[in-house]
Every structure is written in C-alpha cells, then in structure tokens.
Amino acid sequence: MSxxxxxxxxxxxxxxxxxxxxLILAAGQIYRAIYAVAAQSFLIAVAGAVLAMATGNTDLWxxxxxxxxxxxxxxxWVLHWVVRKMNVRREVEPVIPVALTLAFAVMVVVMAFHLSxxxxxxxxxxxxxxxxxxxxxxxxxxxxxxxxxxxxHQMVGLFASENGIFFTAMAVTKGMPLIIExxxxxxxxxxxxxxxxMVLRVRSTVDAxxxxxxxxxx
Amino acid sequence: xSGERSFALVLLEMTLLVLFGPLVTGTxxxxxxxxxxxxxxxxxxxxxxxxxxxRKSTVQADTASGLFRAIPVLVLAATVTAGxxxxxxxxxxxxxxxxxxxxxxxxxxxARFLTAVGALDAGGAFGGMGASRExxxxxxxxxxxxMVVFSTALVAGTTELxxxxxxxxxxxxxxxxxADFLGVTAMLVLLPAETGRIPVDNPDxxxxxxMLHEGMLLxxxxxxxxxxxxxxxxxQIVTLGFVSALFxxxxxxxxxxxxxxxxxxxGGFVLGLAAFAVKILVLxxxxxxxxxxxxxxxxxxxxxxxxxGFVCALTALALRIL
Numbered sequence: 001m002s003x004x005x006x007x008x009x010x011x012x013x014x015x016x017x018x019x020x021x022x023l024i025l026a027a028g029q030i031y032r033a034i035y036a037v038a039a040q041s042f043l044i045a046v047a048g049a050v051l052a053m054a055t056g057n058t059d060l061w062x063x064x065x066x067x068x069x070x071x072x073x074x075x076x077w078v079l080h081w082v083v084r085k086m087n088v089r090r091e092v093e094p095v096i097p098v099a100l101t102l103a104f105a106v107m108v109v110v111m112a113f114h115l116s117x118x119x120x121x122x123x124x125x126x127x128x129x130x131x132x133x134x135x136x137x138x139x140x141x142x143x144x145x146x147x148x149x150x151x152x153h154q155m156v157g158l159f160a161s162e163n164g165i166f167f168t169a170m171a172v173t174k175g176m177p178l179i180i181e182x183x184x185x186x187x188x189x190x191x192x193x194x195x196x197x198m199v200l201r202v203r204s205t206v207d208a209x210x211x212x213x214x215x216x217x218x
Numbered sequence: 219x220s221g222e223r224s225f226a227l228v229l230l231e232m233t234l235l236v237l238f239g240p241l242v243t244g245t246x247x248x249x250x251x252x253x254x255x256x257x258x259x260x261x262x263x264x265x266x267x268x269x270x271x272x273r274k275s276t277v278q279a280d281t282a283s284g285l286f287r288a289i290p291v292l293v294l295a296a297t298v299t300a301g302x303x304x305x306x307x308x309x310x311x312x313x314x315x316x317x318x319x320x321x322x323x324x325x326x327x328x329a330r331f332l333t334a335v336g337a338l339d340a341g342g343a344f345g346g347m348g349a350s351r352e353x354x355x356x357x358x359x360x361x362x363x364x365m366v367v368f369s370t371a372l373v374a375g376t377t378e379l380x381x382x383x384x385x386x387x388x389x390x391x392x393x394x395x396x397a398d399f400l401g402v403t404a405m406l407v408l409l410p411a412e413t414g415r416i417p418v419d420n421p422d423x424x425x426x427x428x429m430l431h432e433g434m435l436l437x438x439x440x441x442x443x444x445x446x447x448x449x450x451x452x453x454q455i456v457t458l459g460f461v462s463a464l465f466x467x468x469x470x471x472x473x474x475x476x477x478x479x480x481x482x483x484x485g486g487f488v489l490g491l492a493a494f495a496v497k498i499l500v501l502x503x504x505x506x507x508x509x510x511x512x513x514x515x516x517x518x519x520x521x522x523x524x525x526x527g528f529v530c531a532l533t534a535l536a537l538r539i540l
Contacts, residue, residue, distance in 0.1 A: 003298055008395075011395070011396040012394065012395075012396045012399055014396055015397065015399040015400050015533075015534075015537065016399055018400065018533055019399070019400060019403050019530060022526055022529050022530060023526070023535070025529075026523075026525065026529075027524065028522070088330035091247050098522050098525075099525050102522075102525045102528070102529050103525075106528075106531055106533070108528055109529075109532075109533050109536055110532075110536050110540070113536050113537075114540060117540065121482050129396060129537060132540070136457035200398045215399070217259075
C-alpha cells in the first residue's frame with residue numbers, strides 16, 4: 001500500500017471514530033454507550049492493523065491484536081456485566097442536557113482542528129487529520145466524564161478518552177515501542193477493573209452513587 | 219465526464235420520480251409488514267389508494283378559505299419541481315439552468331410550509347398541532363441538510379446536484395474523503411425525519427398524540443388528499459435520490475454520453491435507471507429496518523436525536539475546511 005492510501009484510510013477511520021464518539025455523547029442508555037465504545041476500540045484495532053500492514057512493524061500487529069481482544073471485547077464485557085450486576089437505572093443521567101453536551105462537543109471538535117493548526121512544525125510533519133481527530137477524541141472523552149453523574153458512564157468516558165490518546169500515539173508516531181503501548185493498555189485495564197470493583201463495593205455497602213458524594217462534608 | 223443533460227431528459231426523469239414514488243412507499247410498507255411477520259398489502263397499494271382518492275368528491279371545512287383548496291396542488295407542484303433537480307439516470311449539469319441542491323431544499327421547504335399553512339387554514343385542532351410540531355422539527359433538519367450539501371459542494375466547487383454527482387465520478391467509494399463518511403451518517407440520521415418516519419414521525423398512525431405529517435392532512439379529502447399523498451410519496455423518493463446523487467452516484471456517469479434518449483444512449487439509460495432503482499431499494503430497506511427496530515421518540519427527545527445528525531454534519535464541514 002502506498003503511504004497516500006494509508007493516510008486516507010486512517011483519516012476515514014478517524015471520521016468513524018468521531019462518529020462513535022458522538023454516539024457515546026448522545027447515547028440515552030448506558031448499554032448503547034458501551035456498544036459504541038466497543039465499536040470505537042474495534043476501529044482503533046483496524047487502524048493499528050492498517051498501519052502495521054503499511055509499515056511492516058510487527059509491534060503494531062501485536063498492539064492491534066491486544067486492542068481487539070482487551071478493549072473491544074473484554075473490557076466492554078466487564079462494563080456490561082457490572083451494569084447488569086448493579087441493576088441500576090439504565091437511562092443516562094446527565095449533569096447538563098445532552099443537547100447542550102453535543103453543542104460543547106461541536107466546539108471541542110472545531111477548537112481541536114483550529115488549535116492543532118497552531119502547532120506549526122509538528123502539524124506539518126503529520127499528514128492527514130490524525131492529530132486533531134485524536135485530540136478531539138481525548139477531549140470529548142473528558143467531556144463525557146465531566147457531564148455524566150453515574151460512575152459507569154464516567155468509566156465509559158475514561159475509556160473513550162484513552163482510545164483517543166492511543167489513536168493519536170499510533171497514527172502520529174507510526175508505532176511506539178511495544179512496551180509503552182502495553183503499559184498504556186495495562187493502565188486502562190487496571191483503572192477499569194479497580195473502578196468496577198469500587199462501584200460494586202460502594203453500591204453494595206452504602207447504596208450510593210457518585211452523585212451522592214456531592215453533598216459529602218468533612 | 220458526461221456532458222449536459224437535455225431538457226427532455228430532465229422532464230423524463232421528473233416523470234419517472236413521480237411515477238415510482240408510490241412504489242417506494244409500497245415497498246417500504248411491504249418490507250415492514252414482512253419484518254413484523256405480517257403478509258401486508260401489496261407493493262401497489264399506494265397506487266390503489268391514490269386511484270380511489272382521485273375518484274372521490276371533496277368535503278371541506280366551512281372555515282376553510284379558497285387558499286385551502288389550492289394548497290394540495292401547490293404542494294404537489296413544488297415537490298414535483300424539486301424532483302426535476304435530482305439527477306436520476308445521468309450526471310451532469312442540465313442544459314437549461316433550473317436550479318441546484320439549495321433550490322431543491324428550498325422547494326421541499328416551501329412544500330412543507332404550504333402544507334402547514336393549509337393545516338392552519340382549515341381550522342382543525344389536530345391540523346394546527348401537527349403544523350406546529352412539523353415547524354418545530356423542520357428548522358432542525360433543514361440547516362443540517364444544507365451543511366451536508368456544503369461539505370460536499372466545497373470540493374466540487376458547485377452546488378448543482380448533477381455536477382456534484384459527475385464530480386464524484388464512478389470510483390465513488392475509493393474517492394471518499396473522511397468528511398464523506400460523517401456526511402453520509404448525518405444523512406442517514408436525518409432520512410427518517412425528512413421522509414416522516416419512525417423515530418421522528420409515524421406515517422401509519424392517526425393517533426393524535428403521535429401525528430406530525432398525517433395531522434396536517436386530516437382536513438383534506440378526495441383528490442386534494444390524493445395530491446397531498448402523491449406529494450409525500452414524491453418527496454420521499456426525491457430525498458432518497460438526493461442522498462444517492464450526493465454520495466453514491468453509481469453508473470450515472472456511464473449512462474448515455476450524448477445525452478439523447480435513443481441510439482447509443484439507450485443502453486446507458488437502462489443501466490442508469492437500474493442503478494438508480496438499486497440505490498433507492500437499498501435506502502428503502504434501510505428505512506424499513508429503522509422503522510421496524512426503533513420506537514417513535516417522544517417529541518421532546520427528537521431534537522436530541524437530530525442533534526446527532528447536526529454534530530456529524532458540522533464535524534464533516536470542519537474536516538473539510540480546517
């Protein structure tokens with residue numbers, strides 16, 4: 001494959017990643033958000049495979065495989081399991097209305113594109129839109145975390161945000177050292193597992209949700 | 219690249235759209251029925267309905283003015299004219315400048331406006347309610363359609379649909395830019411809204427709480443109602459043709475290079491027509507699937523649903539410009 005084609009494909013995948021991110025932001029039910037984030041991880045795995053094919057970097061194949069197995073299948077399954085186990089209300093409880101969140105999302109995307117232009121030499125060294133798309137994904141993940149009341153949704157946000165970081169790293173550097181990538185993935189696995197256990201424990205001991213901690217005074 | 223489309227061809231395409239509009243509705247209804255394990259009415263049921271309506275006489279409310287009687291004809295005229303702007307069998311600019319994608323959206327908006335005015339004029343409670351709802355949804359849909367058009371038009375440097383289709387060429391999927399993916403998803407989100415289907419509107423019901431478009435047709439009867447129904451069938455196929463011209467102009471460039479309807483162009487004409495039928499069928503299947511697998515949204519949830527399309531379209535535009 002020529003470099004041109006690879007960048008086109010990565011660009012297209014970036015657009016689809018943004019679309020899944022919009023779905024996560026607009027999801028009215030927690031399950032839909034989980035499916036969307038699983039789809040997003042799957043797309044990242046595809047992007048990894050495409051880059052691996054283009055660069056001949058075997059590390060990238062490994063990373064694509066791990067991403068597929070861990071982030072696209074296992075972790076969504078864990079999240080799904082926790083939601084079922086907790087038997088919580090499945091409707092999303094946003095801090096601000098979802099439509100307003102989407103408006104913020106638009107601003108974030110536009111800003112990401114606009115500001116990444118000011119990176120100058122860095123921006124020029126990278127072909128295509130991988131950098132602004134990655135930045136936008138990361139920030140939108142943070143937006144999800146900031147605007148949702150339940151811990152489950154914040155986990156989905158963290159997950160999506162991490163996907164953004166991963167995408168940026170992969171597309172911009174054409175494959176970081178394997179050890180770093182694996183470290184990043186382990187980080188996420190740990191974070192999600194710890195949070196999942198925390199949520200289950202908090203729930204079973206005090207029957208409270210994250211929103212209930214607002215009024216906690218020392 | 220293909221040349222210009224002759225005026226006769228444009229007229230022929232417009233007639234084809236009007237003729238096959240009800241068939242698309244019939245197909246969607248049949249598909250829906252099969253998906254729900256029902257036998258369903260035949261594909262030709264909309265034609266039978268229309269034939270029945272045109273034979274009947276008109277009854278109208280005492281409060282309705284003369285405008286009310288003219289509304290169905292005006293709505294049909296606006297929609298059919300919009301049909302003339304959609305390239306069906308061939309890409310390329312029409313020989314006579316008749317308008318572009320914005321003109322098409324404008325004509326559809328005009329038809330919508332006239333429908334609402336007619337509903338208000340008749341003085342029925344449901345008509346007014348349907349009109350107010352339709353007018354709440356419309357401003358959320360139309361700008362997004364515009365943005366999708368712009369995100370495509372920026373590359374081609376024109377908003378003329380035929381020229382846009384020609385610019386995209388036959389190798390459409392390989393030439394797709396990242397923005398096109400987002401544009402097409404925005405379109406797919408908006409299609410049910412624009413064609414008046416679930417999850418935004420429910421075309422099968424006459425329950426007052428769920429009606430949008432149907433509520434506005436309640437006061438019409440006989441040939442007037444027939445015109446309104448024909449207009450909504452045409453509107454549906456025009457919208458589907460609009461989407462396929464923007465994003466999947468398959469085979470339109472191979473069709474009849476000389477622009478004539480006979481001789482060398484005939485094979486291409488048939489090919490273009492067949493490709494168009496397939497494209498419309500695919501989109502019709504999509505609509506039937508969406509209708510069967512989703513529930514109708516509460517009216518206040520509709521803006522949230524449409525916002526997905528809005529953000530997608532805006533991101534597509536951002537990807538193009540920035």
